[in-house]
Amino acid sequence: MNELLTKGIGHTEFKDSPVGKIPVGWEVKKLSDLVSVDRESLKNSTDPDYEFYYIDIASVRTGVIDKPSNKIKFYGSPSRAKRVVRQNDVLISTVRPNLKAFAYVKDEFVDCICSTGFSVLRVNEYNDGRFIFNSILSDGVTKQIDALVAGSNYPAINSSDVKELSIVRPPLPEQQKIASILTSVDKVIEKTQSQINKLQDLKKGTMNELLTKGIGHTEFKDSPVGKIPKEWEVKKFGEIARVQGGYAFKSKDAQESGARWLKIANVGIGKVVWKDKSHLPPEFLTEHRDFVLRTGDIIVALTRPILNHKLKIAMVDTPDSGALLNQRVGRILSKTDVGVRFLYYLLKSEYSVGFIEKVIFGSDPPNISGQQIESINFAIPSIQEQQKIASILSSMDSHIEEKQRKLQQTQSLKKSLMQDLLTGKVRVTVN
Numbered sequence: 037m038n039e040l041l042t043k044g045i046g047h048t049e050f051k052d053s054p055v056g057k058i059p060v061g062w063e064v065k066k067l068s069d070l071v072s073v074d075r076e077s078l079k080n081s082t083d084p085d086y087e088f089y090y091i092d093i094a095s096v097r098t099g100v101i102d103k104p105s106n107k108i109k110f111y112g113s114p115s116r117a118k119r120v121v122r123q124n125d126v127l128i129s130t131v132r133p134n135l136k137a138f139a140y141v142k143d144e145f146v147d148c149i150c151s152t153g154f155s156v157l158r159v160n161e162y163n164d165g166r167f168i169f170n171s172i173l174s175d176g177v178t179k180q181i182d183a184l185v186a187g188s189n190y191p192a193i194n195s196s197d198v199k200e201l202s203i204v205r206p207p208l209p210e211q212q213k214i215a216s217i218l219t220s221v222d223k224v225i226e227k228t229q230s231q232i233n234k235l236q237d238l239k240k241g242t243m244n245e246l247l248t249k250g251i252g253h254t255e256f257k258d259s260p261v262g263k264i265p266k267e268w269e270v271k272k273f274g275e276i277a278r279v280q281g282g283y284a285f286k287s288k289d290a291q292e293s294g295a296r297w298l299k300i301a302n303v304g305i306g307k308v309v310w311k312d313k314s315h316l317p318p319e320f321l322t323e324h325r326d327f328v329l330r331t332g333d334i335i336v337a338l339t340r341p342i343l344n345h346k347l348k349i350a351m352v353d354t355p356d357s358g359a360l361l362n363q364r365v366g367r368i369l370s371k372t373d374v375g376v377r378f379l380y381y382l383l384k385s386e387y388s389v390g391f392i393e394k395v396i397f398g399s400d401p402p403n404i405s406g407q408q409i410e411s412i413n414f415a416i417p418s419i420q421e422q423q424k425i426a427s428i429l430s431s432m433d434s435h436i437e438e439k440q441r442k443l444q445q446t447q448s449l450k451k452s453l454m455q456d457l458l459t460g461k462v463r464v465t466v467n
Contacts, residue, residue: 274410
């Protein structure tokens with residue numbers, strides 16, 4: 037994207053500029069030359085009964101605005117509810133701008149007011165709002181914002197900073213062409229993400245149904261965990277599995293390479309995340325062999341175990357195996373013939389998450405022990421039914437993972453397409 041916004045489409049002649057080489061015919065402009073910033077705001081004299089949709093910082097993610105379902109009245113609104121939002125505006129979060137809560141208002145937003153934590157950019161007739169939106173996401177603008185918030189304990193910028201941001205501006209027809217290309221690929225990305233969201237919702241409902249009502253049962257009984265199939269038993273988790281805590285490895289043993297060291301930060305929701313990598317001496321794999329992870333192991337965070345009402349739990353895949361398990365991360369070990377994958381879905385269930393949320397409520401940091409997890413009561417079906425339930429949910433997981441791979445491929449395709457356009461390998465005619 038950065039190359040596309042600095043080298044354009046099919047250009048062969050470039051010139052020097054304050055931001056480096058740019059195509060001849062392009063120019064570097066301050067954002068305030070291209071848009072009006074915070075043009076409309078509600079006054080204190082606004083009718084107290086005026087109703088509007090309030091867009092706060094939490095309502096915006098990169099490229100997405102979650103419009104509230106209900107209106108609020110001005111007299112009871114937050115003091116920050118001031119900026120008027122209209123179609124084709126661009127929102128820039130000035131609070132923690134590194135999170136990129138930036139969005140293009142592509143739909144007609146009537147009676148929408150956003151927080152003063154945003155700068156609202158209203159594009160003039162000589163510029164394309166979609167192009168401006170992509171420009172503020174570019175590396176060049178990101179570097180400018182990073183420089184403004186560097187060293188701050190509370191990273192934020194203000195409207196004056198926004199006005200001074202430098203944008204590389206091509207003529208309007210080329211802005212529109214670039215925006216059209218990026219938008220068409222983004223639509224595929226958005227559609228795929230929507231499919232993933234729907235599949236995840238379907239899986240959530242299916243999992244709750246299977247883990248409480250099972251498959252094909254017609255007779256149910258009361259139990260400590262609610263109505264369950266007559267043939268099922270209620271058992272404490274500790275009767276069927278053990279939670280093994282990790283080892284308290286020392287920070288002084290850390291090194292740049294060697295055996296991977298799996299910590300709390302590496303336990304994601306449904307997957308192991310290696311964004312933050314730490315290593316221990318290779319010989320620790322032999323010295324602490326009881327804490328070496330194997331393919332198919334289940335790991336769960338014991339500190340801050342819940343994120344957005346979801347348990348931080350994952351199954352170790354082949355690329356993750358061989359890592360050393362750190363303290364405050366638990367490994368689930370089956371004590372009976374209950375399948376590991378069924379245990380995995382039990383712990384991910386709404387019932388389990390609700391129990392853990394009650395245990396950790398009010399503690400700082402929120403912690404749960406292996407013993408507390410082992411004390412959770414679960415409804416347990418026969419081994420044969422466990423296998424069927426796990427198979428159904430695994431199949432749904434595979435379908436979701438397939439869509440997620442497609443999403444990643446489309447995102448990579450977008451980068452590749454931009455690379456072709458920016459190097460001149462693909463020439464695009466601007467009508």
